Amino acid sequence: MKKISLKKYTDFLVKETETLLNIDSPTGYTENAAAWVLDEFTKLGFDAKLTNKGGVLVSFGGSDKDNGLLLEAHVDTLGGMVAEIKGNGRLRLTNLGGMNPNNAETENVRVVTKFNGVYEGTFQLCNASIHVNGEYNNVKRGWDTCEVVLDEDVKKKEDTEKLGIAVGDIVCFEPNVRITKTGYIKSRFLDDKLSVGILLGLAKYIRDEKIVPKRALYAHITVFEEVGHGGSGNVPEGCTEAVSVDMGCVGEGLQCTEKQVSICAKDSGGPYSYPVVKGLIEAAKASGADYAVDIYPHYGSDVEATLGAGNDLRHGLIGAGVYASHGYERSHRDGAENVLRLLVAYALA
Structure with a gap:
């Protein structure tokens, strides 16, 4: 696969992330952020709706509706x-x-x-x-x-x-958002607003390039991930797979840096689906995305709540590397671009 230029989409997603970071949305108080997210996906031309729970469910289209892929990210924060x-x-x-x-x-x-x-x-x-x-x-x-x-x-x-x-x-x-000249993104609550920005970047890419996904493709922006039940509902009919797009862990004993996309093989809830992890690695290699595979020792994701609710799905987890999780967090635009590159290769192939 030829390595495509994603600079303009990375520029876009960083600006979107900055705006979203400055909208307060701790768990239980997410209406303003969810309304903004809904509006941004709608402006990009996609069918987006609020769920009863307060999240945002988006359809990107796709011809194979019996093998759908659901991407999950969350807008609620600490x-x-x-x-x-x-x-x-x-x-x-x-x-x-x-x-x-x-x-x-x-x-x-x-x-x-x-x-x-x-x-x-x-x-x-x-x-x-x-x-x-x-x-x-x-x-x-x-x-x-x-x-x-x-x-x-x-x-x-x-x-x-x-x-x-x-x-x-x-x-x-206060999030204290700062984007440096060297491309670092520093703020509270990059977990997981950076991933929401990345999904908006993916939406713009799909629109601008006039892509119709082969698999039915959806995004669920959840609002209760930080307390464990964000992704427990609203799985579109026909979905066979769900991938959380959340923060990738950076720290001692792990390989990932802030400039990479992290592919999680296992976290506190156990291993992720082997075929999905393998497929994500293959897509990263094919697309030229800079990636690392890691095991997160203290972590849970939306997709585990999705499985815990009884949904029959394969599952995976990726994210831009984030240092100092649940503190004053830091990532890099290169990490966000590598997530976007992987998603283009994996979700739109």
Whole structure:
């Protein structure tokens, strides 16, 4: 297979990713992001609809409707929820998904109330002034030892309640998006908004090149992956295979870098379908995609929820290499382009 130029589609998907990263969407608060994703796929000319669960299901067409391929990515992210308004007016949080207080400390946040607007604050260690707190270095960071300090004149619980802040309100952490001149993409929540951007890039490629896939091809942008049940429903009739497009792991003991597409052979849920893993590797080689095959020690994906719901499917997992997962994450446009290259070769062959 001749190596095709995908630069303009990579440029497009990076811009789409940047926009999406700046739309708050922690698990349970994804309507705005899902609406944006729906609109972007629709503008590219594809049939997209919202599911009852709040995700986005897209059809790319295809002639063989009895051997369909479903690509899954998720737009929900980590975040927090107000668990308690403390006596001093500050907020104790509970996590949404795998948000880790060690990675969240000192981050700016937005508290989204149900009826009274949005308030800003900062997630800090309790008694965060190091010149005052002699135990600052010894305190284990946790949801009970950290708090949201609101950027409002509140001194007691009643002051905060008067603002309309209540238990159960969503807390969104600032993503801090930055794209460097050298092509690195740095932000919270690249997991998995970068993959959504990649699928939008694939959609633009299909449209611009006037491609009709041989297999019926679908995308499901899920909204509850971070809590384990994102991909448990909405599998189109006739699908025989599902591939999660999620983050590829980068870290000690693994081969993948931020500039590669990672093909996962096994994660915490067990091995992925051998024929799918083999086919993905063959497509990567044929297309010239720079790839690595890895085993993820602490990981689960949408497609495992799809299987857990009883669907009879072959399954696989790929993604752009992402370093510092569930923290301040980093990938590279080359990694995203290699995922796109693999998808073009595998899904559109």
